[in-house]
Amino acid sequence: MHVMKRAIVAVAAAALVPAFAAAQDAPLKIGVVSFLSGAAAGPFGVPARNGAEIMFEMLNAGKVPAPYATKGFGGAPLQMNLVDESGGTTVQVTEFRNMVQRDNVDLIIGYISSGSCLGIAPVAEELKKLTVFFDCGTPRIFEEKSYKYVFRTASTATMDSVGAALYVKDLKKGKIKTIAGLNQNYAWGQDSWKDFEASMKNLTPGVKVATSQMPKLFAGQYNAEISTILGAKADVVHSSFWDGDLEAFILQAGPRGLFKRSTVILTTGETAMYKLADRIPDGVVIGARGPYGPFAPDNELNQWFSKTFQDRYGVPPNYAAYQMAQAILGTKAAWERAQAANGGKRPDTDQVIAAFERLTFISPGGKVEMAIGGGHQAITETAYGVSRKVKGKMTVANVKRYPAEMVNPPDGVKAEDWIANGFKK
16 A cells, blocks of 8 residues: 655644744644654554544544543644654654744654654754654663653663563573573664663573674564574573564564574564464563553553554554554643643643653553653553463463563663662662
8 A cells, every 4th residue: 555755634833933823722733753664664653653543533522531531632623744754864854854844843743763763852952843752762862861842751672671681580480591682783772682681680690692683674584693593592582673673583583493492572572463473472472662552451541542443443553553642642641731830821832841841641551650861751661471372362471560660760860870780779
């Protein structure tokens, strides 16, 4: 199916001014960025876009459950300016400038790739445009710099890696002598492996790294790396692969017996567990980058979101869809908090930023706290389980949940230092 590079659903609003718009009920034009083409579109970008479409439509109709039952953002209707994240960081920086300077968006919600976020954050600051990252897990965003206009409503890769290490230690009852990694050679993969390796060495003293393989992003073919990992005979294999790379790895590793030889951790495996159910054997450790999908809480908001999504698209929402919905609802919560503090009048950008900092809100994945990164970076609980087929359907078993404070560093402390110091608060 052909997907337009840019689908614009909107009319113009004011640009590059502190206030979003003069009229109380004037539409808010929101840039939404997700992969609409390329290897990341199917497993990540399109589900995220679908999640955005549901949230925009249902918020405008006032059909989202409490505490989000008000229409739009504080009564202001939402209009979507949809942009494809494909093309690399340079392309995305250009697209960001176009959204701000040509399309006159009021704010931007988006980005899956850590490379995109690292490139976009300083530009958002330069252009003074409120920007909410919904995924892109590298912890470097707020560890290396402070930002006024940038927020991220999902936890970082540190949570995934620490949670994975805690889970596999319990699963293997501490009997782990060697670990191996297969991760993409850019910020997300590098940070994921670094934190997992350090966590394992802290939790299981004496563990050795048998091999760490880091092919380039979107390489697609991993037979050489799989051969090396099989030869290393590691007890545990960690992979933070996502997008089409994750699917390719599963398809290539399964027939060669890697899942039988080692305990394999797929920190983003939830995005492939239904599509490739017949290729994932029982016992593979599955993550969803937080309490999403099969790990989501049984609350009214999640029941509504998962049913609405499945009824419309015929598949359950994966974590990319959950995280997009979470970003939109977090932005709505901040907007309406600012509006209330402004006497019910439409807030300006600075007021929304002040309301967003240190905000706690509820999403279909449960409680979200903007607790670190100076109040600009979210933390959530996380969960892991192992793949298991029940009556031919893929599910997760032996699920364990880890509180947010257990798998995320304290505010102002770098993940690397926190792990090295034994996860001390």
